Amino acid sequence: MANQLDSFFSALSDPTRRAVVERLVASGPQAVSDLHSAHDMALPTFLKHLKVLEAAGLVRSEKAGRVRTVHIEAAPMAEAEDWLSRQRRLWEGRLDRLDALVREMEKGSRQ
């Protein structure tokens, strides 16, 4: 995937993966099988989701013995949030200017 935003948004477009992120944020680092236990799918399928999250940089993991522990990497989420809020601010700016224009026109037509 070319852009960072591509893989971030794409990773978050799946409800299983958002649930994993939510759980890691809410309850801290978890083992793969603990995370898996909340989802009704085969483990290899679930592992693929984790790999997508890891490839997007949203999550990291370390293996100790036979247990792999996964934790959130919150920083990249800020990037997506920034994009969205930048668009929102631009959009609100447009509305303000439109507003001003309307007021200007009303003032003009008032005499």
Added chain:
Amino acid sequence: MANQLDSFFSALSDPTRRAVVERLVASGPQAVSDLHSAHDMALPTFLKHLKVLEAAGLVRSEKAGRVRTVHIEAAPMAEAEDWLSRQRRLWEGRLDRLDALVREMEKGSRQ
């Protein structure tokens, strides 16, 4: 797509579609072919992207004569932004509690 967030994030995971959103936010409503002119792909391909955006509720369009004009629908973007910022706040809250715990432990070990 089941969830609203699914289709929002999925719609925004493509650079062409983000570019369309950016342009509509920055420059206001545009005709389909005006939007298309900025992208090096066949018109039917581009139309599919617009349909994805429209299905996600990020964009609306009206046809007048033979021209279809597309405009942004900013409200749904707030939903994705909210999800992200909620996660960030929860995450920061965890960090704060962790911080407090570390300070507590340091205080304990100090005598």
Added chain:
DNA sequence: GCCATGATTAGCCGATTGGCTAACTTTTTT
């Protein structure tokens, strides 16, 4: 009335996605 313009529909194609099972490896536990 005809032609150009703007958009749309239908259908093809290869790559990716999200699911599965089966088989295997590595580490603990007994």
Added chain:
DNA sequence: AAAAAAGTTAGCCAATCGGCTAATCATGGC
């Protein structure tokens, strides 16, 4: 040493995605 637990790898499958061309429809200008 054997068995159980935790992951991992390989490979299959159907559905979706993002691209294309060709053909069609609808409207506007001449």
